[in-house]
Each structure stands twice: as structure tokens, then as C-alpha cells.
Amino acid sequence: MKEIFIISIEVVLISSLISFIISFFISFLILEKRLKFLFVFFQSFLFIPSVFLGLLFYTLFKRSGLFGFLNLLYTSKLIIIGETFLIIPLMVLFIVNGIKEKFYEIKEINRVFGGSWWENLVLIIKECKQSLVSSFIVGCGRVIGETGLAMIVGGNIEGQTRLFSTSIVLFTMRGEIEKGIHTGIFLFVISLILNFLYFYFAKNGNFFKEY
Amino acid sequence: MGKEVLTLIILTTTSLYDTGFLDRICNEFEKEYRCKTKIIAVGSGMAFKLGKNGEGDLLFVHDVKGEEKFIKEGYGEKRYVVLKNEFVLCGPKEDKMSLCNNIFEAFKNIYTKNLTFISRDDLSGTDVKEKEIWEKINLNPNGKKWYIQTGNGMIESLRIAEEKNGYILSDISTFLSHKKEFKNIGLILKDTKNLENYYSIIPISDKKFPYVNSVLSQKFIEFMKSEKVKDIVENFKFEGKKIFEIVE
Numbered sequence: 248m249k250e251i252f253i254i255s256i257e258v259v260l261i262s263s264l265i266s267f268i269i270s271f272f273i274s275f276l277i278l279e280k281r282l283k284f285l286f287v288f289f290q291s292f293l294f295i296p297s298v299f300l301g302l303l304f305y306t307l308f309k310r311s312g313l314f315g316f317l318n319l320l321y322t323s324k325l326i327i328i329g330e331t332f333l334i335i336p337l338m339v340l341f342i343v344n345g346i347k348e349k350f351y352e353i354k355e356i357n358r359v360f361g362g363s364w365w366e367n368l369v370l371i372i373k374e375c376k377q378s379l380v381s382s383f384i385v386g387c388g389r390v391i392g393e394t395g396l397a398m399i400v401g402g403n404i405e406g407q408t409r410l411f412s413t414s415i416v417l418f419t420m421r422g423e424i425e426k427g428i429h430t431g432i433f434l435f436v437i438s439l440i441l442n443f444l445y446f447y448f449a450k451n452g453n454f455f456k457e458y
Numbered sequence: 459m460g461k462e463v464l465t466l467i468i469l470t471t472t473s474l475y476d477t478g479f480l481d482r483i484c485n486e487f488e489k490e491y492r493c494k495t496k497i498i499a500v501g502s503g504m505a506f507k508l509g510k511n512g513e514g515d516l517l518f519v520h521d522v523k524g525e526e527k528f529i530k531e532g533y534g535e536k537r538y539v540v541l542k543n544e545f546v547l548c549g550p551k552e553d554k555m556s557l558c559n560n561i562f563e564a565f566k567n568i569y570t571k572n573l574t575f576i577s578r579d580d581l582s583g584t585d586v587k588e589k590e591i592w593e594k595i596n597l598n599p600n601g602k603k604w605y606i607q608t609g610n611g612m613i614e615s616l617r618i619a620e621e622k623n624g625y626i627l628s629d630i631s632t633f634l635s636h637k638k639e640f641k642n643i644g645l646i647l648k649d650t651k652n653l654e655n656y657y658s659i660i661p662i663s664d665k666k667f668p669y670v671n672s673v674l675s676q677k678f679i680e681f682m683k684s685e686k687v688k689d690i691v692e693n694f695k696f697e698g699k700k701i702f703e704i705v706e
Contacts, residue, residue: 405607417609421581422507
């Protein structure tokens, strides 16, 4: 259980973080250059089942595959890479929608004050912190619950690539339904605690102000 | 409303389903008895669980101990052994096992030489058999670094063995039906005497679950002994080899 916890947290945090950074810059690009086409393009990726992405990664990374020499199949590294790609479209969607209203406003102000693009970026992060953190949390949630890709590229190997979600798959296969349900509830309680901690420490006094 | 079509729900293990064998049997059965079949292919562990909840009409599995327990607990009355084949040891083609005569020696060899071994650990019939062998030679591989527990199905675990160059116990049907996929691993050891694999049917007790269709279950068991099924079994081959044998 301890190993599952550590590996799961590692996968969730690292993939969400990498994906967040990439998605943020993509979103920035979309808004800055008004690339509606690119936005729609990413949005369409939301419809791709994660098992398909898993299969794609499997064929690329198996030993006889294109990237087989990297020896990444059935490691948590490949799960992280896979999940990162999986949630980029989701995060782009949430980030763009979360910051687009303030984006042009901030850009205009920044232009008037003669700030650089870097200062523009920092201002956006500061002003849209709440939307950005929400996008990050959505990404984490998607990764925690994901099984299709993690099963295929990870292999559900004990102590190496077994995550909370895939361990529930195993409990189901074994017919140990109670254990599966306990794991699910445990997972839910953790996410509840984390989310409440976030809202407590983030001191979101103005959370409901705009409504 | 038209005539109601009866449905037979079969709780089965993945090896019968993944090879496409059960589909073929059920198609013929549906034609002959004008009914429908629903195949629920899960690990044996889950199949027993579903059976104990009365979620199907019959079990079609390969785990003798589990089957006996199932009957002892009153969820079924009798087991009908209908098919057999065998388990085999698969592993890296550059063989380190050539001196082993039987599966026990091979497992000992794996243990003492710390060779990578892939275990399914999903309480399926194959997994139970593997654990039985470790028990019989009094060695416990749990926690060893070379002992990889996948918690995955047979095909997936074979794929992991292919990638990690590991040894693995598999039913011969799943291995042969996917042999084309495997370049690094091959059949290493056959030990028919110690690795027999019996598939049996247990109709789920209609005393425990009154809604269970035991009439259709009995028909299915009869059908498994018919000439038609014999014909299917004779012609069901991978790489020119017969996969199952009828048990009289």
C-alpha cells in the first residue's frame, strides 16, 4: 500500500506539473496569436480514449518499436510521459477558458505601462492564480482516475507501476470487491482533504465574490 | 411481444475467451438450441465471486481447488470436467533450462539463479497453479527482486515477459494463439504430467438462486459432449497444433 501511494503521487504530481507548464505556454500562444484553430484542434483530442493513447505508446516503446531502445515500457516513467500527453488537451481547454477574459485586459494594461512580455506573463499568473490552480487540479484528478493507459504501458507491476487506479482493477479481477471499494474510498478521502487544504491555505476570501 | 429468448450467462476465465474458442462453441450452441449466450470473461477469482453472487448460470473455469471450495460452500452441486490442455513454462529463447526435466527443477533453477519471473498474481487458474508449484518445492519468491507481480491478464503478462526477458507460466492455448507477437520468448518446458490443466463446468445452484437457468446449463454440458463440439475442438488449431482436448 505504501509503495502504491508513493508511485501514484509521483505519477500524478510529475505528469500534472509537466503538462501544466506545456499547456500554459500553448494556451498563452493560442490567446496571444488568436489561434482558434489550434484551440479546436486540442479540444478534439479530448475525445481520444486513454486506452488508445496507451496502445500507441505501447507500440512505440516496446522493444521492437521505434523507441524500444529507451527501455521505458513497463516503467513509471512511461506512465508519466503518457499521462502528460493525455491531459495536455484538458488543461489547455481549462486554462484558455479560465484566463481568456482577463488576458486581453492585462495585455492592454501591460502595453500601456510598457512592460515586457515576461512581465505580462507574470501578471497573468498572478491575476489568474485561481483558474490556473483549478486547471492543475483537474489534471491531477484525471491522472489519478486513469486506468486504461496506466494498465497498458505500466503493466500494473507490484512495487513498480501499480497505482491506486490499477490496483482497483486488480482487486476486481481477483474478485476482492471490498478491498477495491476501500481503496476507492481512501482515494476519495485523500482528494477531499487535499482540496480543502488548498482552499484553506489559499485564503480564497474572494472565491464567491464574482458570482 | 414475441417469443422470449432464453439467455445463458457463462462466467468464464479469460483463457477460453481470448483464444476465440468459447465464441465458436457458443455460436453453435445458440444455433442448435435457439437461445442466446452471454460470456463474462474475467479472472477465475472474479468468476467465483460473481458465481457466489448468482450473477450467472454456469462457471467455466480451470482452478480445481477453487471449484471444490465453490461446491463445498453450496453454490454448485457438481463439476463436469469437459476439456483439458496443459500449462507450459515460457521464457527467453537463449535457454538456461535445458537440464531441467520437470517443472519443479525449473522453478528451483529460477529461484537459485535469480532469473526474472513474471507472476500474474490475479488469483486466476494459472496463477493458482503457479503458486501451487512454489509451495510444492517449499520456496517463497514473494518480495524477491526478480519476481515481478503484474496483476494483469495472461496476454498482457506474456507481453511483459517478452519485454523483460522473463520466465512465465502460461496455459498453452493463450501462448500459442499469440505466438506471432513474441520474438524474445518461446516455449521452454513442457511437463504434461505435472502441468495438466482441466477446464470444468459447474452449473450454479438453483437452490441458492432460484432464477438461475439450470435447464439450459444442463443442455450446455450435454452439448459439450456432442459430436459438433468434438469437431470444433479437433479443428481448433494454432500453428498446426490442437489447443484443447475433450475429456470423456
